[in-house]
Amino acid sequence: MxxxxxxxxxxxxxxxxxxxxxxxxxxxxxxxxxxxxxxxxxxxxxxxxxxxxxxxxxxxxxxxxxxxxxxxxxxxxxxxxxxxxxxxxxxxxxxxxxxxxxxxxxxxxxxxxxxEIPDIKGFKESWGISLIHCPYCHGYEYRNKKTGIIANGDKAIHISSLVKNLTEDVTILTRGKEVFTAEQKEKLKRNNIQIIEHEISELKHQNGIVESIIFSDQTEMNFDAVYGAFxxxxxxxxxxxxxxxxxxxxxxxxxxxxxxxxxxxxxxxxxxxxxxxxxxxxxxxxxxxxxxxxxxxxxxx
Structure with a gap:
């Protein structure tokens, strides 16, 4: 050869x-x-x-x-x-x-x-650092922290069920109209998981470490970590x-x-x-x- x-x-x-x-x-x-x-x-x-x-x-x-x-x-x-x-x-x-x-x-x-990371300010700079994809890979480091989940439907339910075991403070960010079934919404309510449907305008961060999410209505919410299902x-x-x-x-x-x-x-x-x-x-x-x-x-x- x-x-x-x-x-x-x-x-x-x-x-x-x-x-x-x-x-x-x-x-x-x-x-x-x-x-x-x-x-x-x-x-x-x-x-x-x-x-x-x-x-x-x-x-x-x-x-x-x-x-x-x-x-x-x-x-x-x-x-x-x-x-x-x-x-x-x-x-x-x-x-x-x-x-x-x-x-x-x-x-x-x-x-x-x-x-395929959305073309939203701050997303690519934070991907893999504090904008993360997997609770098994990164969840322990963000236990007991204020956590957002960028997902909708079944994917959001799956991730939130895993993350809820790591922190009590979980919010789902659907970036548009939620598509949960009545049973899923009841499950989220029972676990005190809020749903925010506003589009995201920016992820504010320092060197990839998330500080807050700014929504399309100009409201802002602080987070320590954000999961993304893209x-x-x-x-x-x-x-x-x-x-x-x-x-x-x-x-x-x-x-x-x-x-x-x-x-x-x-x-x-x-x-x-x-x-x-x-x-x-x-x-x-x-x-x-x-x-x-x-x-x-x-x-x-």
Missing amino acids: NETEYEVIIIGGSYSGLSAAMALGRSLRKTLVIDSGKPCNEQTPHSHNFLTQDGKSPKEIAESAKKQVSDYETVHFHQGKAVDAKKTELGFEIITENDEKFHSKKLIVATGIVD PFHQHSEIPKILDCEFTEFGHIKTDQFQKTNIPGVFVCGDNSSMMRSVSNAVMTGNVAGAIVNMELVTDYF
Whole structure:
């Protein structure tokens, strides 16, 4: 094999991609990790709920992981963005934005998702810091604090039920007409959760730490933390290009072994799971790496 030919190409070099690379490196598989260096948790100051790494920054965890994976001599890294893919007789051809071409027998896509943050003043600057998405990842740090939830309907009920266990002071901000059922409204009333339907004009903050929300009627309410349930899209178009199937929520469909409907294509991490956490990304990446190795064993043995 030459420097453009590999047994496995992994697109995405964050937690799930590095986890898959470690499993493959330990099996001496010639592996290439292509990574653009744009993780979705770039702004997040601390990562939680992952044993041995609790409280460390996402960057610190990723750098440590890459250093460990780099010790395996069959794993190689390429800085760049994969933008196209083709099925070939021998496997796959991956093309980068600089028109570089790499080939592999198997493909793992670990590219994550992109949150579609509303274009509201203060949102992007606070995302991942005090405008947060997950009670499991960040809720403990904001326990017993005045908390807002930007969501509506079932999603708002789901998040508020989790957050209510962490703080008694919860307000739902629907950014428009609420769409709760009578049963849901009764549940919110029983738990003393207020609903505010006004559109949001601004999230006031200091270096990403929320201070208050300003509404379209110019009223203002102080908060210590705000949860946001926003739409997302896939970080990479390659699964779509290769005709992978997607769930109704926009995740890539996979079985318990991280296999897609396309033979030889595996996915792992946030692109294929509703559970967005470092631990889940590492677990699914490890499974993908192990099963890809097993397929190669079957092919060769």
